[in-house]
Each structure stands twice: as C-alpha cells, then as structure tokens.
Amino acid sequence: MxxxxxxxxxxxxxxxxxxxxxxxxxxxxxxxFLDHKDPLGMSLTITALCFSVLTTVVLGLFVKHRDTPIVKANNKTLSYILLITLTVCFLCSLLFIGHPNTTTCILQQITFGGAFTVALATVLAKAITVIIAFKVTFPRKMVRWLIISKAPNLIIPICTLIHLVLCGIWLGTSPPFLDKDAHAEHGHIILVCNKGSDFAFYGILGYLCSLALGSYTVAFLSRNLPGTFNEAKFLSFSMLVFFCVWLTFLPVLHSTKGKVMVAMEVFSILASSAALLGFIFVPKCYIILVRPDKNSVHHIRKRPHSRSNNPLEN
Structure with missing residues (x-):
C-alpha cells in the first residue's frame, strides 16, 4: 500500500x-474502462456498427430475392432468423464498451449468450434440414412431413429454453456485478464487470461450444450430399472457426486484465459472428449479385440430381 x-x-x-x-x-x-472515445474502444465500436449494417443489408437482399432458388433452397425462414440474430450479436458487443454499471454487466452475459444460442441453434437446424432434404435413407413421405411441418425449427426454442434455465440459475445464485480493480495498474482504478460465478460463465460458454460442435458434426457428415445449393460445407467451416475463436479466448481470458480483457471478449464476439456471416451468406450473396444465371430454375434443372434430391427446391 x-x-x-x-x-x-x-x-x-x-x-x-x-x-x-x-x-x-x-x-x-x-x-x-474501455471507453468509446479510446482508440481501441472506438475501433471496436465502428467495427460492430459496420458489421451490423452489413448484416442488415444482406437481410434486405435475401428478402428482396426471397422467391429465387438459392434463398428458398436453404430454408429462407431460418436464414432470416440467423441474419436478425447475427445483427443482435454484433450490436450486443457494444454493451461491453463504455462506462459499465450493474445493469449492463447483467445484460452483457444474458444478451451475448442468448443471441449466440439462437444463432447456433439456427445453424444446427439448417444442418439437420440439409440431411433431411438429401438423405435417401429417409422415406419420401417422412421427408415431406418433416420439411412441411418445419420440425427442425423446434430446435431453436428448445435450445433457447435451456439457455434461459442456465441464466436463471446463474442470476439466482451469483449474478454478475460491477467491480473495481485498484491494484492492477498504478494510479488507476479499473471498472470491470465481475462475472459473479465463474462456473456459470464457463457453463454458458461450454453450452455454446457444444452447440457449435454439434452443428459442425452434423454439417460435416452431410458435406458430400448432392444438391445445387447444399450449404453443409459452409456451415461446417463457420462452426469450425467459431469453435476455434472461443477455444483461443479461454487462455487469453486468464492472461489479461482490465480493458485488454474486455477488448478481447468483444473481439471474440465480432470474429465469431463475422465467421457465421461470411462463410454462410457471402457465397449466396455472390451468386445473387454476380452470378444470377446460377440462381435460376433452368440452371437447377440442368444439374443432375439437383431437383429430384432436394425437396426444399420443389
């Protein structure tokens, strides 16, 4: 002292x-604290806003071309949900920047975990839909029923409910709170959000990684299935990057303190969200904007197995 x-x-x-x-x-x-006016905080804020605007533009593009084969083939409802959720993911990173308080400390974890739960559950639903659409081992009538009833979409509310239960346990036992670190840097008091229960935080993070791993496994197994717009490879790549980003974040979390730790968490949110946006939607936007000739019924009919094996396009 x-x-x-x-x-x-x-x-x-x-x-x-x-x-x-x-x-x-x-x-x-x-x-x-990690302020919007700091160069680091300002750059992260601008990045988050730019990605959220870009995601909104992609959503508008998909809505405008909603009747084209590439949008319809990949379950446009799930695509809309994923794009809206990714916008929330990018914007929720702004909760980590600026003067923290008890409310923002709680909202950080709830919004971050909830948004990514919906996003990963949507990717899982899309991956399962690909298998249902292309697997010849399923009876044709069952395939039709599963697709028409949109049974895979039930994964989203189920996974979200599990997350809400975990958050309820977290907030009921040891919720996040505003903390002050007066010893990390000489002459400074660092305002940080204490996660309350480290076990609950790692539990939520582990739950997200398990969803990502499950989505990756399902998408990887269906990567070689036929179809003009089979997005399984893109789903598996996005989940692999997501898993790697958060696996890398864990040792960084223990080796950094203060503003750097918060900045790394924001960076991880932005990087993993950008991976989902880039790997899943950029190839589709390329076909819609640059190669519209491939986004036509005529092109699908020229490809063998494309129409007969993909019930989503019928």
Whole structure:
C-alpha cells in the first residue's frame, strides 16, 4: 500500500488514492474502462456498427430475392432468423464498451449468450434440414412431413429454453456485478464487470461450444450430399472457426486484465459472428449479385440430381 510521509507520522493512502513520488501527498486515482472515445474502444465500436449494417443489408437482399432458388433452397425462414440474430450479436458487443454499471454487466452475459444460442441453434437446424432434404435413407413421405411441418425449427426454442434455465440459475445464485480493480495498474482504478460465478460463465460458454460442435458434426457428415445449393460445407467451416475463436479466448481470458480483457471478449464476439456471416451468406450473396444465371430454375434443372434430391427446391 502506498504511504504518505509527513513531519509527524506516516499515513496510508486510501485505495482510491496513491502517493506522489515524494511520498508527501495522496493523489486521486483515475477511473478507467474501455471507453468509446479510446482508440481501441472506438475501433471496436465502428467495427460492430459496420458489421451490423452489413448484416442488415444482406437481410434486405435475401428478402428482396426471397422467391429465387438459392434463398428458398436453404430454408429462407431460418436464414432470416440467423441474419436478425447475427445483427443482435454484433450490436450486443457494444454493451461491453463504455462506462459499465450493474445493469449492463447483467445484460452483457444474458444478451451475448442468448443471441449466440439462437444463432447456433439456427445453424444446427439448417444442418439437420440439409440431411433431411438429401438423405435417401429417409422415406419420401417422412421427408415431406418433416420439411412441411418445419420440425427442425423446434430446435431453436428448445435450445433457447435451456439457455434461459442456465441464466436463471446463474442470476439466482451469483449474478454478475460491477467491480473495481485498484491494484492492477498504478494510479488507476479499473471498472470491470465481475462475472459473479465463474462456473456459470464457463457453463454458458461450454453450452455454446457444444452447440457449435454439434452443428459442425452434423454439417460435416452431410458435406458430400448432392444438391445445387447444399450449404453443409459452409456451415461446417463457420462452426469450425467459431469453435476455434472461443477455444483461443479461454487462455487469453486468464492472461489479461482490465480493458485488454474486455477488448478481447468483444473481439471474440465480432470474429465469431463475422465467421457465421461470411462463410454462410457471402457465397449466396455472390451468386445473387454476380452470378444470377446460377440462381435460376433452368440452371437447377440442368444439374443432375439437383431437383429430384432436394425437396426444399420443389
């Protein structure tokens, strides 16, 4: 602890102050956090806003071309849900930037976990839909029923409900709260959001990674199935990048403190969301905008097995 010397006695400086170089006075510590005005915070904010606008543009593009084969073949409802959720994922990173308080500390984890749960559950539903659409081992009537009834879409509310239960347990036992670190940096008090229960945080993160791993496994197994617009390969690549990003984040979380730790969490959110957007939707946007000749019924009919094996296109 810093000590101030005087002519009569020594006096310890309170935690909110530090001693000057002459050890004669206590100076007020500066309060710091990942601010929007900082170069790092500003760059992350701009990146998040740009990606959210880009995702909105892609959503508009899909809505405009909703009657084209490439949008219809990959379950346009799930595509809409995924694009809206990705927009929320990009925007939720803004909760980590700026002056934190108890409300934002709680919203950070709930919004982050909820948005990614819906996104990953949607990818899982899309991967299962691909298998249902192309697997010849399923009876034709069953395939029709599963697709018309949209049974794979039930995965989204089920996974979301599981996440809500986990969040309820977290908030009911040891919720996140605003914390102050007065010892990490000399002369500064760092405002950070304490996650409350590390076990609950890693439980949510493990749940997300298990969804990503499940989606990757299902998509990987269906990567070689026939079809003009089989997106299984793109789904598996996006899940692989997502899994790698958060697996890399764990050791960084333990080796950094303060603003750098928060910035790395924001970066992980942006990187994993960008992977989903890039791998899943950029190839489709390329065909819609640059190669419209491939986005036609005539092109599908020229490809062997494309029409007969993909009930989603019928």
């Amino acid at each position: 810093s000590v101030t010397f005087c002519s009569f006695a020594c006096m310890k400086c309170p935690e909110s102050h530090y001693a000057n170089t002459e050890k004669k006075h206590c100076l007020q510590k500066a309060v710091i």
